[in-house]
Amino acid sequence: MPVLVIIFASCNQNNTTIKGSIDYVGDTHIVLQQQPVHYKYSPIQRDTLNVTDQGEFSFTTSLGSQQIRTLQINDESYPLVLEPKVNLDLVINRADFPQGVKVEGYLENWDTRYNNYLSETEEIESQIPIEEEKIKVGQENNLLELSKRKYKIAENYLKSTPLRDYYLKAIGEYLVFKIRAIEYNQRFYEGFNADSARKEVFNEAYSLNFFTLKSLKAQRAGIRDFAHYYARTFGIYDSVKKEYGQDLSEYDIKRLAYEELNEKRLEVLSHIENRDALAHAKMYLVAERIGEQDLETATPSYEAYLEEFSDYPEYTNFLGYFYREIKSVSPGQPAVPFSLPDIDGDIHTMKDYRGKFVLLDFWAGWCQPCLEEFSYMKDIYSNYSRDELEIIGISNEVDSLVWVQDIQRFELPWIQLYGGNGFNEETFKAYKGGGIPFYVLVDPDGRISRYNDVRPSFNFTSVLDSLLSDYNKQLN
Missing domain, CATH: 1.25.40 (Serine Threonine Protein Phosphatase 5, Tetratricopeptide repeat)
Structure with a gap:
């Protein structure tokens, strides 16, 4: 079984040095994380442990007092009690993580507990x-x-x-x-x-x-x-x-x-x-x-x-x-720029869609409320011309292969782009998204028109009709 060994060593008075090796890491990362304010939008202190091709890594952090940080591997986490001048040796079975972590160096058997x-x-x-x-x-x-x-x-x-x-x-x-x-x-x-x-x-x-x-x-x-x-x-x-x-x-x-x-x-x-x-x-x-x-x-x-x-x-x-x-993402502000690939690998940017209203739909195949909106979105997509409205789906599905399967399974006719990385997807985070489905309507001038207060199944059609009417009057 893959085993991750992390050694916490203290060289300086208040420093904790993390050294170790991992025999299997794949595409994931090992992260030490601390979130001072437990809120979905709050800044998080994240220190990624750089792993060499040989599976070795080293990281040093300065501690002024005892801290609880979580060791993150994918979506799983394990809490670590860190203290200045206290050396910790961790052995982690990668396949069972977060179960079975062994820690040497604690003042008491906190890991066992x-x-x-x-x-x-x-x-x-x-x-x-x-x-x-x-x-x-x-x-x-x-x-x-x-x-x-x-x-x-x-x-x-x-x-x-x-x-x-x-x-x-x-x-x-x-x-x-x-x-x-x-x-x-x-x-x-x-x-x-x-x-x-x-x-x-x-x-x-x-x-x-x-x-x-x-x-x-x-x-x-x-x-x-x-x-x-x-x-x-x-x-x-x-x-x-x-x-x-x-x-x-x-x-x-x-x-x-x-x-x-x-x-x-x-x-x-x-x-x-x-x-x-x-x-x-x-x-x-x-x-x-x-x-x-x-x-x-x-x-x-x-x-x-x-x-x-x-x-x-x-x-x-x-x-x-x-x-x-x-x-910064309220109506009237410039839309967040992005550069994302579609299923064929072609890159799309926000600037490509100037001159029309664009509904950005952040979604994933595991999100049932996202899927429930699709029938309404298909009707909307067929009822408006591409000169009036474009819909762009941005998936934050972690696995790109699952995303491809989802597109084929749901037969979605509008543009589909891949962001990946879950809720850490860059465009989603830039828009301060807290959950999905998450919708942003961008106007023809590339500015945010509506921010997460429209939904295809509820009010989108009436909102868009009103915006189109006002926009056409301005043009005339």
Whole structure:
């Protein structure tokens, strides 16, 4: 079996030198990663370990204090506890990664504890998605029992170690599942008391210290997920679908009912007593508003946060960076340039399509919501001339062979370009994409006309007709 050996050696007082070898790496990379702010758009510190043809590498980093960084191989990760002047030797079975990593040099057996946690939760992790689907349709399930068992296992192995964040994260996942269950239970079970269930979740959250700064920092996106699913327990999604139709995507619902949903999200903040924790939690909700709404709507909340929490530069600096990044891809700004190949290897650029509206569709074959839009896109493509509209699909499918198969399988008539590299695809990242499907409409002058607020199945035709009418009037 392929084995990766990494040696952490400390030469200088605060330096950690990573040396090692890997007998198989293929097309992938070995990356040490740290994400100071757990948010989809936040900058990530990524150090790629350069591997020679012989499979050897060396990397030195300076540490001022203990840090948790993750060793990334493809989409799999393993946490490492790094400390100044502490030498670590790692042995990794490449085929089993992240299972079975052995670490020598830790002050205690943290690697054994984490490996035991992974081993004991492996089956739970595979069952949770199955139980999630059951709860969505009102079937009997044991989602909460599994999730609670996971955080109890994490408590046993990780609570007293530097990897405590993984225990706190497991608690957050459990509470999110519990709040999600309220939405589905009141939908399928007559007489279900949602108010009582919400109080029970908050009481348990208090008992598990969920609203503390340490806990919130350990979550995937602070308070965002908990607040989002709390807002959904008030039947807002069902009301919007009743008014506009059952085929609405979650993205459309979040746009149509944003103010009502956001009001409920903000209610969660009243349960946070510590100001440090409140500043952290509110930062994520403001960031979500910037990412989901037009800047005119988001700016008041953004500016109010900067004033209220000016003594938290880590958070205000991140929001300032994020605000500027989103502003750079707002309507009226130049479209992001790209140079990408089609299935025949011919290169296409954004400049090639000046003089017409262009819908950029970021997608992948594994994305079911992406696929559900294709029938609407085919109708749109046939209803407009190529002088009026061009559609360009940009795939961030990691495997180019899968992309080729997808094009053939779905018989898509518009231009298909390959970006690859998952959510790290350069054009997608340049547009600050957070998920797919992701749509950007570019006008004939090469400027962004609509940014992620049009969808073929919902509002694209009416939006384009209006834009075409205005554009033709200008020409005449």
